[in-house]
Amino acid sequence: MNSDAVKKYLLGLQNRIVEGLEQIDGKKFLRDKWERPAGGTDPSTGVKTGIGAGGGISCILEEGNVLERGGVAFSHVQGDKMPASATAHRPELAGSSWEAMGVSLVMHPRNPYAPTAHANVRMFMAKKPNGETAFWFGGGMDLTPYYGFEEDAVHFHQTCKNSLAPFAGDLHAKYKKWCDEYFFLKHRNEPRGVGGIFFDDLSVPDFDTAFAVQQSVGDHFMKAYGPLLERRKDTPYGERERDFQLYRRGRYVEFNLVIDRGTIFGLQSNGRTESILLSMPPLVKWRYDWHPEKNTPEAALYETFLVPKDWV
Amino acid sequence: MNSDAVKKYLLGLQNRIVEGLEQIDGKKFLRDKWERPAGGTDPSTGVKTGIGAGGGISCILEEGNVLERGGVAFSHVQGDKMPASATAHRPELAGSSWEAMGVSLVMHPRNPYAPTAHANVRMFMAKKPNGETAFWFGGGMDLTPYYGFEEDAVHFHQTCKNSLAPFAGDLHAKYKKWCDEYFFLKHRNEPRGVGGIFFDDLSVPDFDTAFAVQQSVGDHFMKAYGPLLERRKDTPYGERERDFQLYRRGRYVEFNLVIDRGTIFGLQSNGRTESILLSMPPLVKWRYDWHPEKNTPEAALYETFLVPKDWV
Numbered sequence: 191m192n193s194d195a196v197k198k199y200l201l202g203l204q205n206r207i208v209e210g211l212e213q214i215d216g217k218k219f220l221r222d223k224w225e226r227p228a229g230g231t232d233p234s235t236g237v238k239t240g241i242g243a244g245g246g247i248s249c250i251l252e253e254g255n256v257l258e259r260g261g262v263a264f265s266h267v268q269g270d271k272m273p274a275s276a277t278a279h280r281p282e283l284a285g286s287s288w289e290a291m292g293v294s295l296v297m298h299p300r301n302p303y304a305p306t307a308h309a310n311v312r313m314f315m316a317k318k319p320n321g322e323t324a325f326w327f328g329g330g331m332d333l334t335p336y337y338g339f340e341e342d343a344v345h346f347h348q349t350c351k352n353s354l355a356p357f358a359g360d361l362h363a364k365y366k367k368w369c370d371e372y373f374f375l376k377h378r379n380e381p382r383g384v385g386g387i388f389f390d391d392l393s394v395p396d397f398d399t400a401f402a403v404q405q406s407v408g409d410h411f412m413k414a415y416g417p418l419l420e421r422r423k424d425t426p427y428g429e430r431e432r433d434f435q436l437y438r439r440g441r442y443v444e445f446n447l448v449i450d451r452g453t454i455f456g457l458q459s460n461g462r463t464e465s466i467l468l469s470m471p472p473l474v475k476w477r478y479d480w481h482p483e484k485n486t487p488e489a490a491l492y493e494t495f496l497v498p499k500d501w502v
Numbered sequence: 503m504n505s506d507a508v509k510k511y512l513l514g515l516q517n518r519i520v521e522g523l524e525q526i527d528g529k530k531f532l533r534d535k536w537e538r539p540a541g542g543t544d545p546s547t548g549v550k551t552g553i554g555a556g557g558g559i560s561c562i563l564e565e566g567n568v569l570e571r572g573g574v575a576f577s578h579v580q581g582d583k584m585p586a587s588a589t590a591h592r593p594e595l596a597g598s599s600w601e602a603m604g605v606s607l608v609m610h611p612r613n614p615y616a617p618t619a620h621a622n623v624r625m626f627m628a629k630k631p632n633g634e635t636a637f638w639f640g641g642g643m644d645l646t647p648y649y650g651f652e653e654d655a656v657h658f659h660q661t662c663k664n665s666l667a668p669f670a671g672d673l674h675a676k677y678k679k680w681c682d683e684y685f686f687l688k689h690r691n692e693p694r695g696v697g698g699i700f701f702d703d704l705s706v707p708d709f710d711t712a713f714a715v716q717q718s719v720g721d722h723f724m725k726a727y728g729p730l731l732e733r734r735k736d737t738p739y740g741e742r743e744r745d746f747q748l749y750r751r752g753r754y755v756e757f758n759l760v761i762d763r764g765t766i767f768g769l770q771s772n773g774r775t776e777s778i779l780l781s782m783p784p785l786v787k788w789r790y791d792w793h794p795e796k797n798t799p800e801a802a803l804y805e806t807f808l809v810p811k812d813w814v
Binding site: 220222248250252259261376377378436440443444447448454457458460461463464466467468470471472473474475476477478479 | 769
């Protein structure tokens with residue numbers, strides 16, 4: 191168990207993803223390094239948790255050629271005492287010191303034919319007062335198209351599957367299902383997009399294997415998303431497609447602010463707001479009780495793509 | 503205790519507010535009547551609550567002359583069994599049947615010099631299995647300017663104060679403070695706007711008086727907000743002011759989706775999403791770590807207006 195190796199991997203991954211996206215976009219990301227003092231309050235108890243000794247690097251591109259807004263955030267935070275909300279399901283870790291690190295990214299392309307994508311890889315480590323340690327990895331990636339293309343969904347899911355193929359057990363089936371379940375807007379009765387993979391609490395069979403799963407997922411993000419961005423970024427579009435994109439981005443906001451556990455926990459526990467909200471789209475519309483007309487590409491998104499299915 | 507009288511008042515109030523706004527705007531609101539079958543799940547237990555036998559009228563104006571988006575929603579819902587989340591602080595009401603009704607509104611004017619306003623008046627009634635009943639009223643109004651005008655803030659607060667002046671006890675001092683505390687974005691360390699009044703759990707000294715407070719608050723909304731809308735709706739503005747307005751609207755979204763109890767409970771408990779999200783602005787921007795330049799009107803908003811103070 192070596193958190194330095196994980197940190198080194200995550201920082202390298204952030205760099206590689208940012209450089210890959212800069213090649214596609216033609217503009218450079220801002221690299222914003224930040225640190226924060228210890229502090230922070232457990233949202234469930236109001237007690238100071240010791241959250242806060244930490245920092246990160248937020249890489250952000252706004253008004254790019256291809257990306258209207260995209261962020262790739264690395265953060266590494268530590269604390270003296272596990273927040274109660276984090277030990278509710280792990281009572282044996284109450285009182286442990288802990289550290290968490292991860293890379294999280296969301297890309298909002300300008301072109302409505304290019305899908306939005308999200309990916310995240312993270313690790314949590316805890317050290318009990320008696321010296322015993324625990325760790326778990328989590329992560330995944332998912333795709334949110336505005337206009338659906340079957341070949342894009344298939345490529346994304348196939349790449350997700352490839353990322354998990356080297357490992358024992360049918361991880362892809364399990365993590366794809368988990369993704370479909372997690373990225374779902376109950377209040378809309380609607381999936382966020384076409385899915386991908388999602389996992390959490392991974393600590394078996396051992397640290398090295400779990401870390402290898404995380405690395406493989408992280409390494410496959412640009413293979414999954416880069417070709418789709420290249421393929422769709424210059425598709426001609428008009429006001430209608432732009433309008434639909436801005437409307438659908440509202441669902442992304444709703445998911446991240448109402449449902450996403452990482453976002454809500456971060457905001458409630460005194461995380462760095464601007465880094466957490468890198469995921470927000472640059473421009474968003476809401477409109478009352480709007481539904482696409484039948485037999486339009488917009489209706490096809492709902493009927494064909496926002497429906498969990500086996501894409502590969 | 504007469505819920506029919508409350509319902510009649512609320513429907514009349516909705517009509518009067520909509521008609522008042524239509525006079526200012528020049529365009530008509532859509533009046534959308536809806537009903538829903540029983541159903542719904544308690545977010546804290548996953549148990550079906552019986553929420554849902556109910557309906558409402560959502561009045562909405564989009565792309566008006568003055569209001570870019572504005573909604574005035576009446577709803578009346580009933581259930582067989584109080585949700586656990588609602589009885590956590592009222593254990594004596596576990597197992598009670600209940601009904602809730604209210605009018606809730608948010609106005610997003612097009613002109614950045616015209617402030618956004620929110621108001622809400624609501625009543626909750628519960629009937630215990632032994633036949634005993636309980637009720638409480640809640641409500642308030644608050645103002646969210648993009649460009650601050652002292653005379654607007656003073657007028658709004660003075661009108662709030664007037665609405666409570668007929669009643670015993672210094673309700674205004676109490677409800678103003680409650681408003682400042684409630685409409686606060688902890689993750690931004692920022693008030694939502696210049697405040698107003700907010701109250702909940704009002705059942706003393708008796709039903710008639712509590713209902714009279716609710717009526718007075720409801721009746722004062724157009725007196726508080728109408729003149730501000732009239733005064734600012736035609737102020738010339740440019741791209742800079744529009745941009746700042748769209749950016750600041752992001753805070754409104756963050757408040758409503760991350761913090762507002764009514765919105766979150768509604769979305770989690772299978773409420774009517776389109777009516778709940780009438781509060782969302784029509785067009786919103788997010789931008790990374792943006793701060794206004796010193797000695798600008800935008801900086802003055804933060805320094806002078808987004809600071810709780812005694813305006814009257």
